[in-house]
Amino acid sequence: MKKILLLMLTLLLTIGISMPQVQAKANDFKLGNEVLLEKYAHLIDGKRVGLITNQTGVNSQGKSTISVLAEYPNATLTALYSPEHGIDGKAKAGAYVESTTHPTLKIPIYSLYGSTRMPSAKMLANVDVLLFDLQDIGARSYTYISTLNYCMVAAKQNNKTIVVLDRPNPLGGLIVDGPVLEDKFKTFVGVDNLPMTHGMTAGELGQFFNRKIGANLQVVPMEGYTRNMIYQDTGLRWVQSSPVMPDLQSVFGYNATGLGEGTGIFQADAFKWIGGKGIDSKKYATLMNNAKLPGVTFIAEKRGSAGGVRLKITDYRTFNPAKTGIYALTYAHSLNKFKVPKSGKTIVMFDKIMGTNKIGLYLSQGLSPQQIEAKYAPQLNKFKEERKKYLIYQ
CATH class of the missing domain: 3.90.1150.140 (Aspartate Aminotransferase, domain 1)
Incomplete structure (x- = not known):
């Protein structure tokens, strides 16, 4: 009888100890934009910061990286850059987007899907470091990764550091398939020699792109992320990334x-x-x-x-x-x-x-x-x- 009670007590203790550990592990996931200020703030401290983003650039609580950086006392947010669909993600696919001014911060929002798709020297004049915080969907032809590539080229040309605040590939990091793009067919809907489904995060893509670009690239990695995770495993709420990408x-x-x-x-x-x-x-x-x-x-x-x-x-x-x-x-x-x-x-x-x-x-x-x-x-x-x-x- 004593042996049975001892076994039951051991089992209960094991369950009691292991359950919180499982919960803690589930809560360990952090986006690159959250890790930035915790461990990589030196990349922006004392700097003028330009942010490439849209409505998907939010932390796990749904707060925009624009707001986080605007409130951060040790750096100055001086410019925003928006990809296809605009800063709010509402413009239709292929629609021309005008540059504008942020209504409350009174800083420029430079459109990278208007008169140019690459930041010009003038657009980068008031910036020391570029941050990239956009949610990709894991497909070669989705143009947010093309914007990353073009911004890396501009950073190289203008001697700026570019920092990718990493985010999950929604499809996970294991499925890689489809024909690989050939050089002759490089365009804004296919910016590098990737297959249709590449299984890489924005940070990993940045490192891949940089084999040809040679920019001063830094990646702020996620924490608690593994290749076998799909978006549903992260606990994040999906933010509609473009007009026909609601869920x-x-x-x-x-x-x-x-x-x-x-x-x-x-x-x-x-x-x-x-x-x-x-x-x-x-x-x-x-x-x-x-x-x-x-x-x-x-x-x-x-x-x-x-x-x-x-x-x-x-x-x-x-x-x-x-x-x-x-x-x-x-x-x-x-x-x-x-x-x-x-x-x-x-x-x-x-x-x-x-x-x-x-x-x-x-x-x-x-x-x-x-x-x-x-x-x-x-x-x-x-x-x-x-x-x-x-x-x-x-």
Whole structure:
């Protein structure tokens, strides 16, 4: 009897000790913008600070980095820089955004999606150090990382330090897929030799970009972040990053449904549906479901005259957006034989998004999605090896 009581007491003590430790671990996660003032304040103390940000630049309590820096007594916030969609994230995709003045701080908000996409020497004249605090969505064609790249180039040219306040990749750090961008197809929707889904944080991307730029780059890392974490693991509330990116379903669906530029295959309902005219929804759903893609099922759904499927993500950890997107586009082509856009003297948007003209060629040849995957696999595997040099988190 005494042995049983002793065992029970030991078990209770173990539970009592371990539970708070688990809770403490869950609370250990910190964003780069929170770690900045705790451990890296020397990077901005006594400096004039420029901040590249928008409405996503908030800490875990939802307070904007603009406000935090404006209240910080040891540095002076002198300029703001906004990416595509503007400082409040409300401008439509591709819409010209004017530079303006912050209504209360009375400092300039320089638009990096207006007359220029790279800060000019004049825009940087009153700044000693640039901070980058934007929430990316983990896709090569999302332009916030292009803004980071361009700002790194400007920092190099103007002898400024640039500091990335790191944030999570919402898709996690394990899924890496899709064709790797070729140099010829570098644009603002594909700024470097990345696959569609790169599995890197902004800080890691900064280190990757810097292999060619050579800027004075500093990364303020997150704490308590690991590669296997998706956004849902961080405890953070998703802040709508752009007009059609309201929630995490949209973030995960972006590369899966948004690759059909110029083909007539389109996304709807904020990247949760894909389809087009001349497609039989039931046949499309059958093809997609029979592919047994990880973490997702497909529901036949017609939208007006277009047939298509709605994505139902069943496992956000294993779901592979880029792979899903290649399959969705290839099977759509097998059903309605859409005309594949082709680049000539000018590069069409389809090839810019793909980062290559080869996917269009493979579609025209009638290759299966499995064959297309095999075609881009060698370059993808090379990238995965190269990427290891720039990773911050285990």
